[in-house]
Amino acid sequence: MPRAVDLFEGPIPELDRFADxxxxxxxxxxxxxxxxxxHATYLSATGGAAVDEGIHLTTTYGQDxxxxxxxxxxxxxxxxxxxxxxxxxxxxxxxxxTSARTVRNFFGEAHEHGVxxxxxxxxxxxxxRASALFSITTDCxxxxxxxxxxxxxxxxxxxxxxxHKAVVEMEAGTAPAVAELTNREREILRWAAEGKTSxxxxxxxxxxxxxxxxxxxxxxxxxxxxxxxHAVAKAIRLGLI
Amino acid sequence: MIHIVxxxxxxxxxxxxxxxxxxxxxxxxxxxxxxxxxxxxxxMDVFDDLGPVYxxxxxxxxxxRGSLRLLPTTGPxxxxxxxxxxxxxxxIVRHPLIWESSRFNVDTKAVDGWSRQSINTxxxxxxAGLFEAAELIGLRQIVSVYDVAVARILARAGCDITxxxxxxxxxxxxxxxxxxxxGPEVTAxxxxxxxxxxxxxxxxSALRLSA
Numbered sequence: 462m463p464r465a466v467d468l469f470e471g472p473i474p475e476l477d478r479f480a481d482x483x484x485x486x487x488x489x490x491x492x493x494x495x496x497x498x499x500h501a502t503y504l505s506a507t508g509g510a511a512v513d514e515g516i517h518l519t520t521t522y523g524q525d526x527x528x529x530x531x532x533x534x535x536x537x538x539x540x541x542x543x544x545x546x547x548x549x550x551x552x553x554x555x556x557x558x559t560s561a562r563t564v565r566n567f568f569g570e571a572h573e574h575g576v577x578x579x580x581x582x583x584x585x586x587x588x589x590r591a592s593a594l595f596s597i598t599t600d601c602x603x604x605x606x607x608x609x610x611x612x613x614x615x616x617x618x619x620x621x622x623x624x625h626k627a628v629v630e631m632e633a634g635t636a637p638a639v640a641e642l643t644n645r646e647r648e649i650l651r652w653a654a655e656g657k658t659s660x661x662x663x664x665x666x667x668x669x670x671x672x673x674x675x676x677x678x679x680x681x682x683x684x685x686x687x688x689x690x691h692a693v694a695k696a697i698r699l700g701l702i
Numbered sequence: 703m704i705h706i707v708x709x710x711x712x713x714x715x716x717x718x719x720x721x722x723x724x725x726x727x728x729x730x731x732x733x734x735x736x737x738x739x740x741x742x743x744x745x746m747d748v749f750d751d752l753g754p755v756y757x758x759x760x761x762x763x764x765x766x767r768g769s770l771r772l773l774p775t776t777g778p779x780x781x782x783x784x785x786x787x788x789x790x791x792x793x794i795v796r797h798p799l800i801w802e803s804s805r806f807n808v809d810t811k812a813v814d815g816w817s818r819q820s821i822n823t824x825x826x827x828x829x830a831g832l833f834e835a836a837e838l839i840g841l842r843q844i845v846s847v848y849d850v851a852v853a854r855i856l857a858r859a860g861c862d863i864t865x866x867x868x869x870x871x872x873x874x875x876x877x878x879x880x881x882x883x884x885g886p887e888v889t890a891x892x893x894x895x896x897x898x899x900x901x902x903x904x905x906x907s908a909l910r911l912s913a
Contacts, residue, residue: 547709549755549774550839550911585798586777615799615840622776622798643793669864671881675843679795682776 463599464497465612478685479631485519485624492620493521496613498599499577503624504545505585505593517593517628526574538567541582545594551614554580555603579606581614583621587629595621619687626685642701646680649673651702654693703760704831706907709753718758720744721766729807737873749804752778757835759808759828768808768828772835775800775845781879785847788867788879799842803832803882806852826859826896831903833892836884838911844882849875856880860891 479485489501502520520527529535536542540557559565572578577598585593597617601609642650645666652662659677663670677689686692696702707715723744730736730745738745752773759768773779775795779802782794808825836844845866848856857863862883869878882888893899901908 544710547753549708549753550706550710553912556909586774615842618798618840643791645792669881671843671864671883672866675795675800675845675866675881676792678797678800678842679793682795682797683793 463601463605463609463613464495465609465616479627481631482519485628485631486521488624489519489521493597496597498597499575500596500598502596502598503593503621503628504542504596505625505628517632519628523575526571526576529570529574535567538563540564540567541580541594541596545582545584546592548584549586551584551618552582553610554582554598555606579603579610581610581617583614583618585621585625587625593621593625593628595624616687623682623685623687640680640683640685640699640701642680642683642696643676646676647696647702649677650680650693650696653677653689654697654702703762703904704827704834704902704907705756705758705760705904706831706835706911707756707758708910711910715758717764718760718766719756721760722756722758722769725766725769725809726805726807729809730805736875749773749778749780755835757803757828757832759824759831766809767824770806770828770832771804772801772832773804774798775802780804781845781847785870785872785877785879787870788847788877790868792867795845797842799840801836801839801841801844803844803846806846806848806856822859823896825855826892827898827902829856829859829861830889830892830896830898833882833884833889834901834903835907835911837886837889838908841884844884845879846882847877847879849877853878853880858895860888860895862888862891 479488485503489503493499493501500521502522503517505517530539541552541554544552544557554568557564559568577600579601580596580598582594582596585595587593595617599606599609648666649662652665657665659673660670663673666673677692680696681687681689681692684692684695686695705715705718707719712719723746727738727740727743727745730738731740739747749771755772757770757772758766760766775782776798781788781802782796786794808828832844850869853863863880866879866881869876871877903911
């Protein structure tokens with residue numbers, strides 16, 4: 462049974478720095494455990510000249526399914542891959558057209574290999590136009606899935622994007638740049654560290670609560686974090702505030 | 703009726719999008735005299751090449767009467783890449799749950815013969831569709847850059863706007879940015895002011911978004 466862990470409050474797996482593929486895999490395993498889901502998969506294509514150039518795949522799927530997928534050339538059939546290349550909006554696998562026999566058989570076989578009966582894929586757009594796809598799958602009934610999906614969709618949009626950034630940095634071989642914060646961001650994080658809400662910080666700084674939230678979200682993202690608690694802790698650790 | 707069209711729907715909605723680009727040329731080039739590039743009577747820019755999500759208002763006969771364009775701030779977008787001066791030294795904000803709306807237009811010609819109230823309805827419907835879609839996507843905020851005349855229209859329609867950064871004057875046009883609240887209160891306010899009873903999204907768009 463999936464659990465809608467509150468990413469905006471609680472602790473989450475570290476996904477701001479990956480040394481190698483073991484880290485990316487471990488991160489996905491931790492996410493599936495935290496959310497009580499079956500699988501998580503990250504796939505990116507940086508659009509290099511060769512077909513397999515710049516492709517990164519990290520998944521918790523079992524070796525038998527991965528082997529089967531590759532042997533049968535399922536990337537040519539998998540409708541998620543086809544849609545993800547051009548899509549910007551999240552994709553619930555239950556909305557995929559399964560009228561074609563090849564597609565029905567593909568999902569049937571995936572299910573037999575323990576992929577799960579529900580799936581959600583989130584397209585990711587980076588600054589350099591590199592595109593990626595973050596997918597989760599699980600087994601549950603349709604009502605539980607609808608509720609779970611509504612709750613976790615924004616959280617996995619954040620997780621997917623931060624995961625993508627960390628992978629891009631890992632593959633470029635660059636250590637993640639130490640984020641530079643503007644004075645305003647430092648102020649906002651400092652007041653958050655004092656336990657102030659965005660509304661209170663806005664009152665103190667004489668700016669709108671929404672403006673505080675806007676700059677806070679920007680700072681969270683640049684620090685490679687997924688929530689405010691995480692960002693405050695990291696800013697303190699790095700001596701930024 | 704509001705259509706939400708992302709790249710997976712471009713082919714299916716080719717006619718709507720073509721009308722949209724023609725209306726954008728009429729609105730931004732002919733009427734407002736912006737420095738935009740018009741080719742074959744259609745206005746397009748580099749951001750249209752990035753596979754944006756279009757929010758299109760069309761009447762029951764499929765005639766387009768307004769549109770806007772959505773892009774995630776994690777990728778290239780106008781505030782970061784065209785108007786960074788607005789931020790006045792503050793960092794560009796990128797976040798997967800903050801998207802940018804641009805090329806907002808409601809064509810008064812398309813609603814020719816309508817009352818002033820109908821023009822407002824076309825605007826209200828477009829914005830109600832935008833914020834309904836934003837809620838379904840799970841967005842926290844929407845950011846947008848526009849000129850001061852548009853700021854008044856947006857506020858009158860019922861948007862909840864906080865000004866962002868400073869006013870700039872590209873091509874002598876007073877241009878500002880705003881942060882828009884997303885949530886059920888905003889959607890309800892937009893609907894109330896436009897006299898809308900419920901969802902304005904085309905069935906297929908609603909399905910695509912909640913999918």
